[in-house]
Amino acid sequence: MAKVMVSMPEQLLAEVDAEARRLGTSRSAVLRGFADEALRRRRADRAGAIRELLREGSGHHGGDAAELVKATRPGP
Amino acid sequence: MSTLLLDASVVLAAFDRDDAQHAPACALLEGSPSTLATLDLARYEVANVAIRAWRTPEAVAPMLAVLERIAGDGGVVASTGALMTRAAELAEHHSISVYDAAYVAAVGEGDRRLVSCDRRDLVSKALAVLPGDAG
Numbered sequence: 001m002a003k004v005m006v007s008m009p010e011q012l013l014a015e016v017d018a019e020a021r022r023l024g025t026s027r028s029a030v031l032r033g034f035a036d037e038a039l040r041r042r043r044a045d046r047a048g049a050i051r052e053l054l055r056e057g058s059g060h061h062g063g064d065a066a067e068l069v070k071a072t073r074p075g076p
Numbered sequence: 077m078s079t080l081l082l083d084a085s086v087v088l089a090a091f092d093r094d095d096a097q098h099a100p101a102c103a104l105l106e107g108s109p110s111t112l113a114t115l116d117l118a119r120y121e122v123a124n125v126a127i128r129a130w131r132t133p134e135a136v137a138p139m140l141a142v143l144e145r146i147a148g149d150g151g152v153v154a155s156t157g158a159l160m161t162r163a164a165e166l167a168e169h170h171s172i173s174v175y176d177a178a179y180v181a182a183v184g185e186g187d188r189r190l191v192s193c194d195r196r197d198l199v200s201k202a203l204a205v206l207p208g209d210a211g
Binding site: 042043046047049050051053054056057058059060061062063064065066067068069070071072073 | 083084085088089090091092093094095096097098102105106107108109112121124125128129130132134135137138139141142145146148149173175192193194195196197
């Protein structure tokens with residue numbers, strides 16, 4: 001596992017340490033958990049929003065998206 | 077966890093139920109555990125296809141909204157002078173357009189991978205993977 005040095009306000013660090021004591025784990029484990037949870041939540045939010053946009057916005061356009069991208073680019 | 081850099085064709089395929097890559101493109105956008113990113117060029121290209129090819133201007137806003145969601149995830153790479161200089165070199169080396177090469181250049185160093193539906197110029201040359209192969 002990689003080791004990193006993180007700077008943060010003392011009050012925030014105190015809250016992290018309090019959480020570590022409450023959970024009976026290390027400061028590093030708490031920070032890992034917070035980072036993991038934040039990234040999972042962001043991906044879940046992204047997925048939900050995109051699913052809704054696709055549900056409402058997709059249609060039948062004939063396919064071949066990659067070729068249409070090339071065909072509609074400005075010519076030389 | 078790697079970052080997947082999506083070109084415009086992936087977003088377009090997800091919005092086109094007739095596209096052969098529709099299902100894998102949707103699955104990637106909705107469910108990938110990877111961080112997603114794109115290039116600023118994608119905004120122009122999805123809008124251009126919706127207006128010029130699909131003749132469906134109402135498709136522009138939801139596709140741009142998807143790109144904004146991607147921007148909020150892994151970000152939008154800017155087409156800087158440095159990136160375009162690298163793109164020009166790649167275009168010459170791989171005999172592809174500077175547009176396609178800009179996406180390849182945006183992958184840059186590190187663990188990013190380019191995802192595209194462009195078999196002819198990108199996937200066949202191992203410069204990108206199809207949405208279903210992005211993992």
